[in-house]
Amino acid sequence: xxxxxxxxxxxxxxxxxDEPISFRKTTAKSAKGRDLGAQMRMYQEIxxxxxDSLGEAIQYxxxxxxxxxxxNSQILPxxxxxxxxxxxxxxxxxxxxxxxxxxxxAKAHDIRLTFHPDQFVVxxxxxxxxxxxxxxxxxxxxxxxxxxxxxxxxxxxxxxxxDKPAALARFVRAWGRLSERARALVTIExxxxxxxPADLLPMCRDLQIPLVYDVHHHRCLNDGxxxxxxxxxxxxxxxxxxxxxxxxxxxxWHGKQPSRHHDFIHMRDYPRFWxxxxxxxxxxxxxxxxxxxxxxxxxxxxxxxxxxxGT
DNA sequence: AGCGGTCAAGTTGAT
DNA sequence: ATCAACTTGACCGCT
Numbered sequence: 001x002x003x004x005x006x007x008x009x010x011x012x013x014x015x016x017x018d019e020p021i022s023f024r025k026t027t028a029k030s031a032k033g034r035d036l037g038a039q040m041r042m043y044q045e046i047x048x049x050x051x052d053s054l055g056e057a058i059q060y061x062x063x064x065x066x067x068x069x070x071x072n073s074q075i076l077p078x079x080x081x082x083x084x085x086x087x088x089x090x091x092x093x094x095x096x097x098x099x100x101x102x103x104x105x106a107k108a109h110d111i112r113l114t115f116h117p118d119q120f121v122v123x124x125x126x127x128x129x130x131x132x133x134x135x136x137x138x139x140x141x142x143x144x145x146x147x148x149x150x151x152x153x154x155x156x157x158x159x160x161x162x163d164k165p166a167a168l169a170r171f172v173r174a175w176g177r178l179s180e181r182a183r184a185l186v187t188i189e190x191x192x193x194x195x196x197p198a199d200l201l202p203m204c205r206d207l208q209i210p211l212v213y214d215v216h217h218h219r220c221l222n223d224g225x226x227x228x229x230x231x232x233x234x235x236x237x238x239x240x241x242x243x244x245x246x247x248x249x250x251x252x253w254h255g256k257q258p259s260r261h262h263d264f265i266h267m268r269d270y271p272r273f274w275x276x277x278x279x280x281x282x283x284x285x286x287x288x289x290x291x292x293x294x295x296x297x298x299x300x301x302x303x304x305x306x307x308x309x310g311t
Numbered sequence: 312a313g314c315g316g317t318c319a320a321g322t323t324g325a326t
Numbered sequence: 327a328t329c330a331a332c333t334t335g336a337c338c339g340c341t
Contacts, residue, residue, distance in 0.1 A: 015333095015334055081319055120322095133319095
């Protein structure tokens with residue numbers, strides 16, 4: 001039981017729908033038109049804004065019983081850009097101290113912070129260029145995570161390239177090239193196209209990489225295992241609070257692309273037996289904080305009702 | 312001020 | 327062959 005009086009910690013992903021809390025970014029094209037000094041000033045200004053916004057996001061979560069917030073990877077603009085990139089620690093002024101203060105705020109309110117680097121991080125890639133940029137990207141996340149106290153950098157296994165065992169072997173090798181600090185934060189999530197929980201669990205156990213179990217992806221790409229079974233197995237891979245993902249299909253399970261996310265979470269898709277688990281559930285719904293509010297209400301209502309048939 | 316096109320990056324599968 | 331989808335639309339430059 002955590003401080004919110006509930007067992008499950010719900011997580012908000014990156015942005016808000018209605019609440020006026022926003023994060024800024026810029027484009028390489030815009031930055032290139034300035035001299036180096038002006039570029040760094042712009043990056044710092046955006047980073048300061050984003051640190052402040054992250055603080056507001058944490059406050060919002062604390063006041064709305066949301067226990068976790070996923071931080072956008074672009075929180076330091078263009079930091080890992082191949083031409084314009086810079087060391088996170090090179091950002092000037094009191095920006096880093098601002099982020100550290102935000103980290104203390106999150107800790108004080110028991111708001112868990114996570115990262116989910118985007119699709120360009122591919123540790124299973126056979127291409128050395130893609131691999132080096134992926135490693136760099138993860139190390140960047142690890143640095144910022146150390147400022148704010150994030151305890152998860154969640155990635156997918158990457159492409160399968162027609163030979164999943166070979167791809168996973170490359171993943172293992174790449175993972176070994178990360179710093180110890182980064183490895184301690186990296187988690188791996190089952191996806192909806194290539195790697196199922198059954199594909200990933202052996203590697204997760206071998207290397208002690210926690211599995212972020214995405215039940216929606218599992219339902220899109222099934223491997224013969226049950227939601228109950230994978231939940232148990234995934235829980236066992238964690239040396240800290242387990243993290244799961246939930247979402248609902250935009251056009252229903254019989255629509256043409258069930259992988260697309262709905263604005264809200266349908267209770268049918270939220271496993272009943274997750275209630276009462278000590279874990280974080282990130283809510284991947286387009287309506288963001290509005291979807292979480294609805295989900296909280298639906299979970300409360302369901303808890304009051306006697307057990308019904310089905311999940 | 313409003314609006315449409317653009318944005319750093321990888322891989323897959325739908326069309 | 328092209329393009330949308332993915333953890334997320336925001337930003338820029340034109341009219």
